[in-house]
Structure formats: structure tokens, C-alpha cells
Amino acid sequence: MRPSPKTIEFRELARSITVAAAADYRHSWHGVDAPMLQYVVKRLLLMIPTILGAAFIIFFILRVVPGDVCELKLGGDGGYYDPKQVEICQKNLGIDRPLYEQFGKFVVGIFTFDYGNSMDTGKPVVEEIGLRFQLSLQIAIMATLVSIIISIPLGTISAVYQNSWVDYLVRTISIAGIAIPSFWLGILILLGLLNISDWLWGIRWSPPLTYRPIWEDPYHNISQLIWPALATGYRYAAVATRMTRSSMLEVLREDYVRTARAKGLLEKLIINRHALKNALLPVVTVIGIEFAFLMGGLVVTEQVFNLNGLGQLLVHSVTGKDYTMTQAIVMIIVLMFVFTNFIVDILYAWLDPRIRYS
């Protein structure tokens, strides 16, 4: 029997796909495909101007001040200051050197982790930051976990039952999450803890104030850090929920979902296996980008819970006019943001081949 034209067409298509795949393999490098590698290199190169530009802005902002940072620090409030001290300060910071030399030193410092000394304590900035970084990073990771646990199921349910009361509830909760300032939520959580513990056990309990690493005292650590993680995680979850919902809605309208339904697949399977997997792509991006922003958002939350993290250090350095410290922390946050974005993009390209081929 002669094959029908449809079958021939199908065979042709199958052949061309095989040929393309074989060509792909031939162009690959130890199994890593060439477009992916190209994409990674391209993305990596794109990071350089961004980092340099950010360094330039930070450098520039600190030099547009009238006079210089030393005068501002020592005599900013209009008080008397010794010109000799200003000179010493300028020498210490190297701001008596020509601008291009200073900028060069700053850029080299970024990559060699040499950010100079704090204008307040005189200790290396990197040392001071290192002490606080661990705490902030832990909250950021915990908040991310909180938000993933909340957002993906809520977003999916909201999309599946679009325009039902569940959907309206989830949408309201997520819009509220974006509106509630995390510092106020933090205050409410503290207030709630005080009152609930008073009502249950008769003691007004509040989270411990001193930080202990999780491997030393897990209970102490978690009971201190879970609350700020919840306060920041809620907002984060709100953004991710909205993203999950909208991308899920889009995917549920795709032809292949209709096909799956038409062949009588269980709705549960369609949602979990077919739709959710594809819908999660943009959610990965949002979670990645928000992670980077989280480090910034912690600035306020740490203040509420009185945590000695990176954010509080930044606020102290701003109020205390410790410019080297401010400059270093802002640069580190920007670096983290750029790197997280890079990783998210790579992850995205790895999950979605269309990106690296475009």
C-alpha cells in the first residue's frame, strides 16, 4: 500500500528533525551544545559593561558632593573641624590622587575584594561586611523558600479556578502583599507574637536578639530568623503568585493542553505534568530577580527586627556618613543583582531552548 501524503509529510518532518539533532550534536562541545555555550559567553560579556557602569555611578555619586566626603563627614553638620584632620582623612582614602587613578583603584578593588577601610571603625570594609553577610543571606534564602511554598500552589489554584471566589481571594491576598510595607508586617508579627504567647502561656515572648549560626543552635537561629523571612517572604510570594497565575492562564489556553483534554487525560495530570512545568519558566525569572531585590528589601526589615545584617550596616553607614562603607555595600548588592540575573538567564536558556537559539 502506498503511504498517504500525510504519512510522507510526517516522515519528512521526522527525518529533518533527526538530521538537525545530529548536526547539533556534531557542533556540540563535550555534549554541551554550541548555542548554549555561545549564549553563556555572550551573557557573561554583557555583565562587564553593567558592572563597570554601576561602579562608575557609585564612584561618581560620591564625588559630586560639594567639597569632598571628608569635609562632609567631619563638618557636615556645620560644626568646626580641623583642616589637618581633613587632610589625613583625604590621604587615607586616597582622594588626593587624580580621579582616573582613584577610579582604576576602585574597579580593581571590586574584583579583588579590596574595598578599603571603614571611615568609622578603620577596619577593612570586607571584614565588617563578611560578619553580617551570612545573616542576611540566610534570611534571603528562607524568604525565597517561604515564597516558593506559598506562591506556586496559590497561583496555580487561582489560575485553574479563574474568576471564582478562590481566584478573587488569592488575587486580593497577593495585591495586598505588594501593598503591605514589610516593615509594618514585621511590626504586626512582633505584636502578634507578644499577644499570642501572652494569651497561650502567660509570657510575652519575642524572638531572640542575638544571632547564632544555624549549625551551632538551630532552634535559636530559626526562632530568630523565621519572622523576618516571613515578613519579606510574603511580599515576595505575592509577586510570584501573580506571575504563576498569569503564566498558568496563558499555558492553559495552549493547543497542547486542549489536546491533552481531548484525549481524556485526567485534569490533575494535565495541570501538574503538562501545564505547570511550562508555566514555571517565567516564575523562575521572577523568583531570581526578586531574590536580588530581596537583599535590598532587607534594609528595612532588619531595622524592625533589630538584626545586625547587611541592611542595617548600610543604614548605619548612611546615617553615620561612612562613605567607604556605603559605597562598598551598594556595590556588593549591585554585584549580587547582576550575578543573580546572569544565573537566572542561564537557567532560563537551559530550560527553554528557544532562548539560546534566538
Added chain:
Amino acid sequence: MVTTSEMRADAKHGEIDQLEDLRDRPGLFKQFRTFARKQPLGLAGGLVVLLFIVLAVLAPWLSPFDPEASSYAHMLAPPGTVSDEGTFILGTDDFGRDVLTRIIYGAQTALFVGFTCALIGATVGLVLGVGSAFFGGKIDLLFQRVMDVFMAFPLIIMALSIVAIFGSSIQNVIIAITIPFIPRCARVVRSSALAIREIPYIDAARANGFSNTRIILRHMVPNVMAPYLIMVTAFVGQAILLEASLSFLGLGVQEPTPAWGLMLKNAQEYIRSEPWIAIWPGLAITLGVFGFNLFGDALRDALDPRLRSAQ
């Protein structure tokens, strides 16, 4: 061959068609009714926004007390305390100032900062974004890289760095919040403008010998009004939140100006004994931002048909 008179007649027909189009366009009131029916959440948001605007405008007549007058006799009075001058409905703060009054006046600060930052930031972003899309090529590429750099700073970090240098006052807070808004709006507007640049009427305008400025301002900008308006409403909410955050950190609006974030900052010390000072200002921030977000979302759904189903 088409004669000039025929062309003229065609043009006239075109004009008449346009006029009819205008006539068929629903009136403002009807448009509003459709919006209200299709976007009930948006309507609710709009009402909240309106409430805050009314509060801010009528603050001197609505509020029972002077927002900045402290009174040692009534320090930290609980809600509902009756005094000679009146009732402190929401209690008083650590300076003996009426919390309700300060919340009402706080709406002035929040909305002033919110609208100023949103309008300036979005408008500058609009012009830059459309310009970048219009010129394209190397200018666009360079512009995109510069925007990338600015976008690498989280909003609050950029605002903090600016305040760190210029000091904290209401003008500096406005500058600090406006600057990070510019690239965010420019990017969104640019992507819409790129599509518009390809439409033949832009070529027609160029063929007519119009200047670049004229094409950008008269032909392109009006067509990206939808994303612009969406960004403005979103920015107002964000600006209110940012101003509150900066003030909460002690780096924004300074005492004795009534501002919600500042009220929360002071309330922190009294959270164990006088929790009411901490609850109401936070509720005001949340409600305000919530209103703008709901309204902005609904506006986006109404103005941008592509997103109508998705969000």
C-alpha cells in the same frame, strides 16, 4: 489617473469618517461606566485613591487637631481618650499629638511625594524611551546599556545612596525616588514605541519633512500613552511605599512633618505598651498603596487588550 479634485474628495471623505469615529466614541461618563462594570476591583481602588485625595485636600477642615502641636498632658493617650480640646479617636503619640490628625495630614505628604515622583519619573522616562526607540541603532544600544546599569540598583538602594549624599529632606527624597523610576518607565515605553516606529504613518511624517522632535512629541508620544498611564499609577503606589520606607529608616521626611513612615519609626519603641501608634499609620500606607495598585491593574487591563486575559 486620479485627479487632484478626486484626491481632495477622498481626503474629505476621510475627514468625515474621522469625525464619525469621534462621534461614535463613547462619552467620558459612558467610558467610566464600562470601566466600573468590567473592573469592580479597579473601581474599589479608584474609590480608595479618591478618599485619600479628599483627605489630603480637606485635611485642615477634617482633622480635629493641629498635626504638629505637641502636648505633654496627653502623651501616649489610648484611643478614645477625651480631653478638653476634643476626643483622641485613635489615641496620641509620644509627643501627645493626635494620631488621626497626623494620618490625615500624612496623606498630603504621601500623595505629594507619590504624584510628583511618579509624574516626573514617568515623563522623563517616556521622552527618553520614545527617543531611544525612534533613533534606534547605536543610540538605542547605548541607551539600553545605560538603562541596564541603572536597573542593576534595587529601588531602595539607589534611593538610599542618593539620600546618603544629598542629605534627607523632602526635596531630596523626591529626587531619590524619581531617578530610579526613569529607566523603569523608559524601558517599558521603548518596547511599545519600537512597534509604533514601524507603522507607515511615521514614515509619512518623515516624508513630510517634519523634525525629529515633532515626530517624537506629536506622532509617537500620544500613541504610547497607555503604557505611560499604567506606569504612572504603578509608580504612585511604589513612591508612597518608598517614601514610607525611607522615612521609617530616618532618612526620608523629617520631624515634625507628618508622614506615615515616620510615625511608624517612632511607634517602634512603644510597640509593647502602646501598640495603637504602630497600627494605624501602617494601615494607611497599606490602604493607599493597595488602592493605587488595584486601580493601576484595572487601568492596565482596560487599556492594554493584550494583557486583558492574562493577568
